[in-house]
Amino acid sequence: MATAELDGRVIALFQMTPPFPLNMIFTDEQHMDSAIDSLAEYLLSNEIELPSIISLKPWAERFADSWTAKTGQSSKVIMDQGLYRLDNVNETLEKSSGKYRLAEDSDSALLEEWYVGFIGDTNMPEATPDQAAEWVARAVELQEIVLWEDNGVPVACAKRARPTQNSITVSFVYTPPEFRRKGYARTLVADFSKELLNDYQFCMLYTDMMNPTSNKIHQEVGYRKIADSAQLEFEGKGYIMKSARERLAIN
Structure with missing residues (x-):
């Protein structure tokens, strides 16, 4: 530093x-x-x-x-992100079926697969199986990850991260390909964010600016973009x- x-x-x-x-x-x-x-x-x-x-x-x-x-x-963009802030959840949002719950140890194997998929979708540095297992184990132990279930089947996830005195970040918002386009992630982010707002003044999250779907669903929840962020890699x-x-x- x-x-x-x-x-x-x-x-x-x-x-x-x-x-x-x-x-x-x-x-x-x-x-x-x-x-x-x-x-x-x-x-x-x-x-x-x-x-x-x-x-x-x-x-x-x-x-x-x-x-x-x-x-x-030379430099190249590896992550082009929008930084969003939420003060109030859109209460008129149409919800998908299902409910959310805290992730448990028994979900770890599934979450490790989803973590690898999330990294691939967001162009983050690759993680080894051991690194994925360690990351998931720590997050589950700290009760940071929540799942959305429909008929008892986990279909999406999200994670709380970087708490401060006034805010907290929602991250690791992921839906595997076979469950997409059903509103699961949007509903999970809405319900999860609303609960977090009971303890924090506002929520933050980053979105991939190259993913119009991600930006759209978070704005529907009530998040508003306040800045553009970028990660540049040097070659x-x-x-x-x-x-x-x-x-x-x-x-």
């Missing part, structure tokens, strides 16, 4: 836990370029590999332009990083 400061003020915050992307928050956009330059110089001088970044879309793109100019590495690692450092040394 690092900060960029100007005259004793924090103008940016950076955080990265390898192999996950670098997170960037700018509190002073007027001095964003100087903060980006300072970060890039630090990464290069300390030979810290940068696989990808995630931030508000315009911030991520601005950093990528600077990084490409300094290193020669041409290793030797390009070295040549960039050499160019900086020459300059």
